[in-house]
Amino acid sequence: MFSTQFVFNYVLENALHIWGNIRERLNLPAGPVGLPVVGYSVFLGKHPHRDITKLGDKYGSVFTLQLGVNNVVVLNDWEAVRDALNKDAFLGRPFHSPFTAIAETKSLADESGEVWRDQRRSALQILRDLGFGKGSMEDRITDEISYLTKCIDETNGEPMNIHEVLVPSMSNNICHLVFGHRMDFNEPKRQLFDKQLDQAVSRISVIGVLAMSPIWFSKLFFKLGGSFNKKVFNAVISIFESEISSHRKSLDTNNKRDYIDGYLAEMEVRQRKDPNTHFTLKRLDSNARAFFGAGSETVRTTTEWLLLLSVRYSEHQKRVHSEIDSVVGRDRSPCYADRLHMPFTQAFINEVMRYKTTIPVNLMRRTTEDTSVLGHFIPKDTQVLANIWAVHNDPKVWHKPQDFNPNRFLTSDGKQVIKIDAFIPFSYGKRNCVGETLGRVEVFLYFVSLLQKYTISAANDEMLTLEERFGLSLQPKHKPILIFNNRY
Numbered sequence: 001m002f003s004t005q006f007v008f009n010y011v012l013e014n015a016l017h018i019w020g021n022i023r024e025r026l027n028l029p030a031g032p033v034g035l036p037v038v039g040y041s042v043f044l045g046k047h048p049h050r051d052i053t054k055l056g057d058k059y060g061s062v063f064t065l066q067l068g069v070n071n072v073v074v075l076n077d078w079e080a081v082r083d084a085l086n087k088d089a090f091l092g093r094p095f096h097s098p099f100t101a102i103a104e105t106k107s108l109a110d111e112s113g114e115v116w117r118d119q120r121r122s123a124l125q126i127l128r129d130l131g132f133g134k135g136s137m138e139d140r141i142t143d144e145i146s147y148l149t150k151c152i153d154e155t156n157g158e159p160m161n162i163h164e165v166l167v168p169s170m171s172n173n174i175c176h177l178v179f180g181h182r183m184d185f186n187e188p189k190r191q192l193f194d195k196q197l198d199q200a201v202s203r204i205s206v207i208g209v210l211a212m213s214p215i216w217f218s219k220l221f222f223k224l225g226g227s228f229n230k231k232v233f234n235a236v237i238s239i240f241e242s243e244i245s246s247h248r249k250s251l252d253t254n255n256k257r258d259y260i261d262g263y264l265a266e267m268e269v270r271q272r273k274d275p276n277t278h279f280t281l282k283r284l285d286s287n288a289r290a291f292f293g294a295g296s297e298t299v300r301t302t303t304e305w306l307l308l309l310s311v312r313y314s315e316h317q318k319r320v321h322s323e324i325d326s327v328v329g330r331d332r333s334p335c336y337a338d339r340l341h342m343p344f345t346q347a348f349i350n351e352v353m354r355y356k357t358t359i360p361v362n363l364m365r366r367t368t369e370d371t372s373v374l375g376h377f378i379p380k381d382t383q384v385l386a387n388i389w390a391v392h393n394d395p396k397v398w399h400k401p402q403d404f405n406p407n408r409f410l411t412s413d414g415k416q417v418i419k420i421d422a423f424i425p426f427s428y429g430k431r432n433c434v435g436e437t438l439g440r441v442e443v444f445l446y447f448v449s450l451l452q453k454y455t456i457s458a459a460n461d462e463m464l465t466l467e468e469r470f471g472l473s474l475q476p477k478h479k480p481i482l483i484f485n486n487r488y
């Protein structure tokens with residue numbers, strides 16, 4: 001039971017927060033007025049990325065939206081996003097988020113300032129040392145794809161829910177990166193891991209609501225979540241703890257196998273120099289979990305859209321098939337360098353990542369000093385949301401953005417891919433996605449390997465409506481039940 005004092009403190013904290021927000025709003029760009037406490041959130045429908053984009057018709061490129069109790073400055077077109085995300089003042093994350101309410105130590109994805117900079121630099125260095133962006137990474141992904149195609153072959157052309165096998169397959173690529181090994185699809189630990197991550201993600205799907213609430217509410221939510229919540233999270237946490245502990249026992253700093261080894265080696269060096277370093281086991285644990293959270297679902301969602309759109313537009317599927325046949329052939333696995341000779345396939349992938357932007361509204365940022373965007377003053381410690389969906393549908397950049405048209409990424413003779421600066425699925429500037437290289441390689445290899453082997457069609461028409469479900473990422477609303485027929 002909560003004491004009267006406890007309730008009083010929470011009510012007081014909330015009231016002060018709301019009062020602070022009203023005063024803060026006076027210094028921020030104009031925007032629609034919401035209701036007390038819930039703000040504008042109640043007026044956003046099932047597709048907030050689209051609703052927020054439409055607000056730009058009235059309020060322009062930069063406006064303030066009260067989401068729950070928080071004032072958030074929205075960057076709602078390419079000009080605003082480019083101007084802001086090029087500035088160091090926009091590199092912070094909010095002090096609190098629902099993620100930080102449940103984690104003891106912030107991961108590199110939640111940190112700000114020098115700690116973030118240092119953790120990020122080190123993560124990128126470790127990935128480089130491990131050969132990410134090079135052939136060894138591709139070999140592991142290609143190997144993982146062979147387990148996937150084995151499962152698909154077992155369906156003998158019967159409809160299958162590809163989502164169910166893509167989940168462990170994608171998560172295995174992060175397992176390789178972080179733990180140094182894969183887990184078989186049928187391994188009980190693997191199944192437990194997927195189930196629990198899935199449960200954790202579905203718990204976290206309320207995160208949108210929590211992000212709009214004061215931090216005390218997030219903490220209370222997880223506290224009241226009771227034993228089930230704790231059981232889910234603790235089970236996931238124990239997998240990471242046991243991996244870190246076994247890595248510590250077998251660490252050879254001259255032969256680093258994965259991210260955990262790379263981090264432990266760096267931690268040893270840092271701790272020798274400074275016992276108060278922010279390179280700690282708890283930070284390693286948070287970073288490792290952030291890689292799974294950020295690097296698994298994003299690639300899977302993108303791959304699901306690629307498959308669905310190649311089914312919906314079968315003429316494009318045929319064109320990708322013919323490019324694969326002439327560049328890769330049938331006797332070897334595709335490699336990432338093949339993309340250089342496959343302009344249409346690249347353009348198709350780009351257009352899918354624009355049309356169904358995986359992360360439609362970016363992870364929240366915070367200004368670390370007084371600054372401005374397109375002439376609007378933005379004070380220090382303001383929360384800022386870059387609407388990537390709006391950038392990808394900005395009519396000042398894209399001709400008929402509502403149309404699905406891979407040719408927009410090709411020169412008129414169809415031979416070259418055009419680089420368009422406003423194409424930013426991995427975000428933009430110094431705090432863009434850490435896993436961009438890995439993400440791009442995975443997406444290309446999965447899509448091309450599957451189309452090399454199969455002609456893909458849909459088991460029903462429902463999923464071809466291409467309806468969306470807004471969440472941490474923009475998921476297909478209907479499960480992708482697909483039919484894979486061997487091409488040879």
Ligand code: HEM
Pocket residue numbers: 108109110120290291294295296298299302358359362363364425426427428431432433434435436438439440443
């Ligand atoms: C198609 C795949 C992916 C997409 C579309 C994607 C997109 C994004 C976006 C939009 C952000 C937010 C950046 C910002 O605040 O401006 C981000 C951050 C991040 N991503 Fe990815 N991502 C993908 C794959 C991956 C992979 C494979 C990994 C892991 C290796 C990863 C790890 C991260 C991390 C750790 C961050 C936080 C970076 C920071 O705060 O400094 N992502 N990603």
